[in-house]
Amino acid sequence: MEMDFRFAMVKNKKKNEDCKVIIIKDGPYLVSGGLPLAKEIIFCDKEGIPIKWAKGDKYPAQKTYLLCRCGQSKKMPYCDKTHQSIHFDGTETASRKKFSELAKKISGPSLVLSDAQEFCASARFCDRGDGVWQLTKDSDNPKSRNIAIQEAVNCPAGRLVVKDKKTGKVIEPKFKPSIGLVEDIGQKVSGPIWLKGGVPVVSSDGKAYEIRNRVTLCRCGKSTNKPFCDATHVPAGFKDGDKALKK
Helix, strand or coil, X not given: CCCCCCEEECCCCCXXXXXXXXXXXXXXXXXXXXXXXXXXXXXXXCCCCEEEEEEEEECCCCCEEEECCCCXXXXXXXXXXXXXXXXXXXXCCCCCCCHHHHCEEEEXXXXXXXXXXXXXXXXXXXXXXXXXXXXXXCCCCHHHHHHHHHHHHCCCCCCEEEEECCCCCEEEECCCCEEEEEEECCCCEEEEEEEECCCCEECCCCCECCCXXXXXXXXXXXXXXXXXXXXXXXXXXXXXXXXHHHC
């Protein structure tokens, strides 16, 4: 199946300084700058392999809002202060190193794949066909190359990043700054908060994490790589009550 996806080379652009996510110590995510919020649904083929992203419900536009980080709000996706009553421990444990320092590289004939496994959010787009790692090694084949690119750019966490070996340019999806709430029909779980388009993330200590085009933040409250998702929502069976998981 052909993927309906636009690709664009990454360019450094000045971002709206008001557009950011601030992590409140042992509390929610404070979102500012009027970032659009919508569901992002993973659809799978008959074998259960993800094949595409689909847009879900959009939330009303707001200049600022608080997103639940403890995973137990009764007003998902928004914070209802449950984190206070359960004494949520939101200690940030993620490395402050840059992606380039954490990622391992796989070099193929026409592509170079960078893979930082600790950012994996278990979206599983990388499993289609022979898998993005083998497809990168077979990237002298146009079909393998195309699928490898599709799989890498569909990774919401940005764990996987591909670069054109000839031009040396990174291939990324073209996003406007926005936030998605991932729903995984195949695994019947609600996934992470997906930041798209270079949204800055500011730690509770006031320091900023590396700005990236694709990042996923934990919203089940159980990640061991906070603030980032580490796919713990899957074994935890996290659900936010989204209707897509009931179909």
